[in-house]
Structure formats: C-alpha cells, structure tokens
Amino acid sequence: MVDVLGAQLYAWSALIALLLFALFVRRVIGVRLGLPRTLLAAAVGTTLGPALVTSMLPVPPGSADTLDLLLYTALLSVVALVVAMFALATIEMLVPNGSLPGPVSTARGLRGRLRRSRRYLRILRVLAQHGLARFLRGGRHRGVATPEDRRALARSVRRAMEDAGVTFVKLGQQLGTRRDIPPEFVAELSRLQDEAHPLPWPAVEAVLAAELGAPPSQVFASIDPEPLASASVAQVHVARTTAGRDVVVKVQRPGIASQVAGDLDILDRLARTLTARTAWARHLGLTDLVAGFAAALHEELDFRVERDNLATVAAGLEASAGIVVPAAEPDLSTARVLVMERMPGIPLGAAEPVLARLGEDRRRAIAENLLHVVVDQVVVRGVFHVDLHPGNLLVADDGTLAMLDLGSVGRLGSRARTQLALLLAALSTADSVAVTDALLEVVDRPDVLDEHRLEQEVGEVLARFTGPSTVQAAQAAQAAPAMAALFQLVARYRLGIPPQVAAAFRTLATLEGTLQVVCGGYDLIDGARRYAGRSAAHATSPRELRSTLEAELLGLVPVLRRLPRRIDRITDAVEHGRLQVNVRLLADPADRRFVTRLWHQALLVVLACTAGLMAVALFLAAPGPMVTDVVGIFHVLATALLAGSVILVMRLLVVIFRGADDGPP
Incomplete structure (x- = not known):
C-alpha cells in the first residue's frame, strides 16, 4: 500500500512539475500557444535535455561540492529549456497553431461529423449518379469545351x-439568375422547380397548434x-379568420x-474545398456566394422576417397604383406560421388569357409600371x-399585380443606391x-x-447591344445578351460585386x-432610359432643386460661419511669418504597431546575434577564473549568453512559423 501511494505521489508531482515547466516554456517563448503542444515540448525537453547533459558530462557524485551540484542542476535546467523551445519551434513549423482542432472542439464536433457523414454520402452518390464527381478533383476538363x-x-x-433537396434547389435557382455564368447553365437552372409532396393534414395541424397555442379550429373560423400550394420549405392553406377575412396560412x-442548417454547413465546407482546389470556384467567388445565399435562406426560414418585409414594401407602394402586397396578420404570425391576406388573381406564368x-x-403600361416600381x-x-x-406575381382580372414571397428582400444603403442610380443613368x-x-x-x-482596356470593352458592348434599331422586338431581344456581356466583363476583370x-x-x-x-417584346433598356429621363427631369424640377439646395445649405451653414475667422487667422499667420504646416508621420495606430513590431524583432535579432557571438568568444577564451576545479567563470557566462541567444532566436522562429504576430514579441 505504501509503495502504491508513493508511486501515485511521484506521478502527480512529476505531472505538476511538467505542467509548471510547460507554462514556464510558454512564458519564455513569449507567444500564445496551445497547452497540449506546450506540454509535449516540455516532455521532450525534460527527457532529452538531461540525456544530452549526461552524455557529455559525468553526473557529479553525492559527495561533490554544493557549488558543483548547483552548476550541474542549472546546466540541466538550461539545456532542458533550450531543447523544449527547439521542440516547440519544430512542432509549430510542422503543425502550425490552429491547423488541427483541439481535443475539446474535436469532442464537440464528433457528433456533427457523424451526422454529416450520411448526408455527405448521399450528396456524393447524387454527384456520381449524374457524372459530376470528376469535377471535384480540380484541374481543366476538356469535355466542356x-x-x-x-x-x-x-x-x-x-x-x-x-x-439533392431543397437547399440545393434554391441555390440553383439563385445561380440561374446570374449573368456571369455560361448561358447554358442559366437556361437549365432557371427550369428548377421548388415543388414537394404535400404534408398530411395532421402534421400541419400539429405545427399550427404548437405555434399558435391552440388547435386551428379554435384560431380560424375555417x-x-x-x-x-406545396413547396419544399412550406405549404399554403386557405382559411378565414374569426373576423371574416379571407387569408392564406403559410x-x-x-x-x-x-x-437546411446541415446542408448549409456542407455547402460552406464544399465551397471552401472547391475554392482551394479549382480555378472555376475562385473565379466565381463561390465562398462569398454561398455565404450570401445562407444569410438569405436563414431569413426565408423565419416567417417573422417576411411579415416585417410585407409591411416595409407595402409602405413604399402606397403611391403606386396597380401593384400591391398582401397584408399580414401580426397576431397570428410566428417564426413558422405566416397568416396574410388572400390576394385575388392567378400566377403570372399562367395568366396569359387574362393579359x-x-x-397590348x-x-x-403594366410592364412599364412594374419596371418603375422595382427600379x-x-x-x-x-x-x-x-x-x-x-x-411570385399574381395578376387580377383588372391587371393589378400582387407581389408574393417576400421572405428575403435586398437592402441597400444610401451610397450604394446612389452608385446604382448613376450606373443605370x-x-x-x-x-x-x-x-x-x-x-x-x-x-x-x-x-x-x-x-483603359475595360473602357474599350464596355464601349464595344454598348455599341453592339444598345445601338439604334428599327425593330422594337430586336431591341428587346438585345437586353439579355447585353446584360450577360456586361457581367462577363465584370467576371473577367475580377471586379468583386458586394x-x-x-x-x-x-x-x-x-x-x-x-x-x-x-x-x-418589352424593351428593358428603353424602359430604363425613359425612367432615367423622368427621374432626371423630376430631380431638376424647381421644387426638387429648391429642396436639395436647402438641404445642402443646412449642412454648409456651420462651415460658412467658421470660414471668415479661419481665413483671417491664415492671412494673419502668413503676414507675420507664423504659418506652419504639421504633418504627422505614422498617424494610423495600425502603422505604429507595425513599425513597433518590426523594431522589436530587429532589436531581438541584434541581441540574439550579439549574445551568440559573445558566448562563442567566451568559450574560446575559457576557462578564465576558476569557479570549481573544472568549471571557469567564462564557461558559466558563455553558457548563460548562449541560452539567452537561443531563447531569443526561438521566439523569432515561432513568430515566423505562425505567419501572423500576436503582438510584439
């Protein structure tokens, strides 16, 4: 029993000593590193360090002088520290910090990996069934020339x-609206249909009861x-409220x-892998595309966002005749249930008899009004x-259009709106x-x-697609290829689109x-030209010019009030020879940190080299005054300087291997 307790105490004391030594090594290295790799480096140092010393110097006997024992112990500690730092620098060089997940994150992610594996296999099986697995390997493929x-x-x-399912269907639908991908893909992806088998009524009833807090028969009159309609995300039922209003329940x-969350995680990982391995993914900006798609899809899954979007868009349509959006029922709408006004009409795709x-x-006139409202x-x-x-448009018998499916809307700041307006003009x-x-x-x-070359190519596109034409249908047919050609220029010149x-x-x-x-045959370009003309005429009308001038003057009044005094001060300084111009170098804090970091690293290099050269010189001049029978003072000083030089070099190496500093070393 005593031997067992002694072994346990020895093991715990050794573990604590190793932990303290690891923390000391991490402190000396001066860079934040993971504890597991620091413990590993400390274990290497405490194992190899004493072995190296004993292979070069004999272990002093127990009867040796106290000074000899202290010097030998100090030498063991210094060599162990140096070996540990060498090991830590080597580990950082081979396996940079953060390149491997830690044990805690690994344990937490194990369940997610197991859950994703089945979905991965299904997606890979779908890709293989349709002959797409070869594109995951990267490189050029001559079979698509x-x-x-x-x-x-x-x-x-x-x-x-x-x-592959709803997430990939919606991603394909979004890709099908882009004009910077080949037209063959646009034509096919635009045919994607978001349809699904309808849910049985008991499943729908359970969702309604959970979200509304009561069975549907108690919430609705019928x-x-x-x-x-039934889609992959939701399905819609016709109902009537207790107040007698006809509504639809989504x-x-x-x-x-x-x-969807699992699929978006897979899409993000797939996009990052393809971006790293293939040129076409980098060219398309696949990671940014997936990030924007994920944000939009998350909004679409929260029906409260669509409820608020309905009110926001409706507020902007109050003055527009002929286009409406349904009004939501806020008291009956939740994250998974949206109740809104039932709009009359049929989908635009099937409304040719009504139109x-x-x-003609x-x-x-309806097309013109729709264009003006959207712009x-x-x-x-x-x-x-x-x-x-x-x-997403319903057409009533009188031609009124109703906008549907506002789960995801775009939002632009004032600067972006101004820039787009200038581009359209x-x-x-x-x-x-x-x-x-x-x-x-x-x-x-x-x-x-x-x-200069971009301007020339833009001019060629404009000359080819927006030139004069005597046939209205020919002009309309040119709108699509004109937009496609412009987007191809954007992609070819690597112009990033927010x-x-x-x-x-x-x-x-x-x-x-x-x-x-x-x-x-409606000409989008001609309609935009007319809208821009009317907008310019409205912006230059006397009323608008007056309001614009008043707004500008309100902003300029404080500046104008201070301007005479500032001019007087400047002229007085010039007259008396006191005019000075102050220029602050490195005014940006980031620039100061960068220069400071470089200066610290350069200083460490000088100190490390100086200490190393002094250590070599002292070793050559050894032993000097004797401390013990075999150790001179120069040996002690040279060892200390050499250890300091190695520590400084190791700190610099770790910073270099990490690739990014955590601050001045």
Whole structure:
C-alpha cells in the first residue's frame, strides 16, 4: 500500500512539475500557444535535455561540492529549456497553431461529423449518379469545351440539384439568375422547380397548434385541409379568420430548419474545398456566394422576417397604383406560421388569357409600371424584392399585380443606391466612359486593373447591344445578351460585386424575364432610359432643386460661419511669418504597431546575434577564473549568453512559423 501511494505521489508531482515547466516554456517563448503542444515540448525537453547533459558530462557524485551540484542542476535546467523551445519551434513549423482542432472542439464536433457523414454520402452518390464527381478533383476538363457539352453538363447539374433537396434547389435557382455564368447553365437552372409532396393534414395541424397555442379550429373560423400550394420549405392553406377575412396560412415543414442548417454547413465546407482546389470556384467567388445565399435562406426560414418585409414594401407602394402586397396578420404570425391576406388573381406564368383580354396597350403600361416600381425600390427606397419571377406575381382580372414571397428582400444603403442610380443613368446614355466610371464605383476594384482596356470593352458592348434599331422586338431581344456581356466583363476583370449589389443585379436580371411574360417584346433598356429621363427631369424640377439646395445649405451653414475667422487667422499667420504646416508621420495606430513590431524583432535579432557571438568568444577564451576545479567563470557566462541567444532566436522562429504576430514579441 505504501509503495502504491508513493508511486501515485511521484506521478502527480512529476505531472505538476511538467505542467509548471510547460507554462514556464510558454512564458519564455513569449507567444500564445496551445497547452497540449506546450506540454509535449516540455516532455521532450525534460527527457532529452538531461540525456544530452549526461552524455557529455559525468553526473557529479553525492559527495561533490554544493557549488558543483548547483552548476550541474542549472546546466540541466538550461539545456532542458533550450531543447523544449527547439521542440516547440519544430512542432509549430510542422503543425502550425490552429491547423488541427483541439481535443475539446474535436469532442464537440464528433457528433456533427457523424451526422454529416450520411448526408455527405448521399450528396456524393447524387454527384456520381449524374457524372459530376470528376469535377471535384480540380484541374481543366476538356469535355466542356463545346456548347453541346456545356448543355449536357448543365442538365446534369440541374438534375443533381433536384435530387439533392431543397437547399440545393434554391441555390440553383439563385445561380440561374446570374449573368456571369455560361448561358447554358442559366437556361437549365432557371427550369428548377421548388415543388414537394404535400404534408398530411395532421402534421400541419400539429405545427399550427404548437405555434399558435391552440388547435386551428379554435384560431380560424375555417381552414381548408387541402393545400393551395406545396413547396419544399412550406405549404399554403386557405382559411378565414374569426373576423371574416379571407387569408392564406403559410406553414413551415417540420424539421426543414435543421435540414437546411446541415446542408448549409456542407455547402460552406464544399465551397471552401472547391475554392482551394479549382480555378472555376475562385473565379466565381463561390465562398462569398454561398455565404450570401445562407444569410438569405436563414431569413426565408423565419416567417417573422417576411411579415416585417410585407409591411416595409407595402409602405413604399402606397403611391403606386396597380401593384400591391398582401397584408399580414401580426397576431397570428410566428417564426413558422405566416397568416396574410388572400390576394385575388392567378400566377403570372399562367395568366396569359387574362393579359390577352386586357390588350397590348394595357399590358405595356403594366410592364412599364412594374419596371418603375422595382427600379424605385432599388435606387430610391433601398428595399426590394430579390426574386420577382413570374411565380411570385399574381395578376387580377383588372391587371393589378400582387407581389408574393417576400421572405428575403435586398437592402441597400444610401451610397450604394446612389452608385446604382448613376450606373443605370450611364447605361441609358450608352456613354462608355460614364458607364465604366459608374461601374468601378459599384464594384470592388482589384489591385491591378487596366481601366483603359475595360473602357474599350464596355464601349464595344454598348455599341453592339444598345445601338439604334428599327425593330422594337430586336431591341428587346438585345437586353439579355447585353446584360450577360456586361457581367462577363465584370467576371473577367475580377471586379468583386458586394452581396447586396449582386442582389440588386439579380433582381433586375430576373425582372427582365418577368417583363417579357407581361408584355412580349418589352424593351428593358428603353424602359430604363425613359425612367432615367423622368427621374432626371423630376430631380431638376424647381421644387426638387429648391429642396436639395436647402438641404445642402443646412449642412454648409456651420462651415460658412467658421470660414471668415479661419481665413483671417491664415492671412494673419502668413503676414507675420507664423504659418506652419504639421504633418504627422505614422498617424494610423495600425502603422505604429507595425513599425513597433518590426523594431522589436530587429532589436531581438541584434541581441540574439550579439549574445551568440559573445558566448562563442567566451568559450574560446575559457576557462578564465576558476569557479570549481573544472568549471571557469567564462564557461558559466558563455553558457548563460548562449541560452539567452537561443531563447531569443526561438521566439523569432515561432513568430515566423505562425505567419501572423500576436503582438510584439
């Protein structure tokens, strides 16, 4: 029993000593590092350090002088410390800090990895079934060089997304509205349908009871168990409130939020992998695309966001005749249930008989009004419908349009709205210089950009697609390829598009097809030109000019009041020779930190080299005055200087291997 207790005490004392030594090593290294790797380095130091010393010097006997024992112990400690720091620097070089998950995060992520594995296998199986697994390996693929090959590949991508589930269907629908991807993919992805088998009524009833706090029969005067529409995220039922209002009830499918969250996690990991391995993913900006898509989809899954969006968009449509949005029932709407006014009409995609009865002039007026409302939402109000395809518009018998599915809207700040307005105005004038300047204000510029060549190519696009034409249908047919060519320029010149600006472009691209359904042959470019002309006339009207001038003057009044005094001070200083110009170097704190860090590192290099050279010189001049029978004072000083030099070098090496400093060493 005594031996067991003694062994336990020895083990615990050794472990505590190792931990204290590891903390001391981490303190000496001067950089925040993980405790597991520090413990490993300390174990290496305490094992190899004494072994190296005993291989070079004999262990002094127990009867040796106390000074000899102290010097030997100090030498053991210094060598162990140096070996531990060498081990820590080597570990940091081979396995940088943060490149491997820690034990706690590994344990927490194990369940998620096990849960994702089945979904990974299903997605990989879908990709393999449609012949897409070869694109995960990266590199160039010559099998997609011709339009026929690209159409076949686009068809496989569409079918794979349909088989993969709701998240991938919605991602494909978003990709189908972009104009910077090949047209074969746009054509196929735009055919993706968000349809699903209807849920049985008991499952819907359970969701309604859980969200509304009572069975549907007690909340509504009546509700139809048969769904009006069924999609992958939710399905819609017709109902009547106890106040007698006809409404539709949008009910989220059970478990869809957790499924989408898992799929978004997989999409994020897949996008990062493809971006690292393939050129086409980097060219497309796949990681940013997935991040923006995930944010929009999370909003779409929270029906309270759609409830608020309905009110926001409706407020901007009060003065617009002919376009409405349904009013929500706030008291009956939750995160998974949305109750809103039932709008009359049929979806635009099936409304050709209604539109035909209205006549060509009325159809053109509806298309014109829809264009003006959407452009006004984008460039004036800053809140707009991001996916206004024909399925999200209802057409009433009198031609009134109702906007649906406002689960995800785009939002633009005042600066972005102004930049987009300038771009649309420049496009309406077909001025290549103005279009190029406005485009560069909207996008994120790369570090290197040939502006002169970009301006020439923009001019070629404008000359090719916006030139005079005598056939109205030919002009309308040119709108789509003009937008596509402009987006191809953006992609080729690596001009980054901010997510919300990309959402605005997506809205305009989707609107183009919708306008063609409302009025075949409608010219989007000509309509935008007329809108820009009317907007310019409104902005330059006497009333608007007066209000603009008043707003500007209100901002200038404080400056104008201080201006005479400042001019007087400047002239007085010039007259008496007291005018000075002060320029502060390194005024930015980040610049000061950078210079300070460089100075500290340079100083450490000088100190390490000096200490190392002095140690070598002392070793050559040893022994000097004798401390013991075999150890001279120069030996002790040289060892201390050498240890200090090694410590400074190790600190610098760890900082270099980490690639980013945590601060001055």
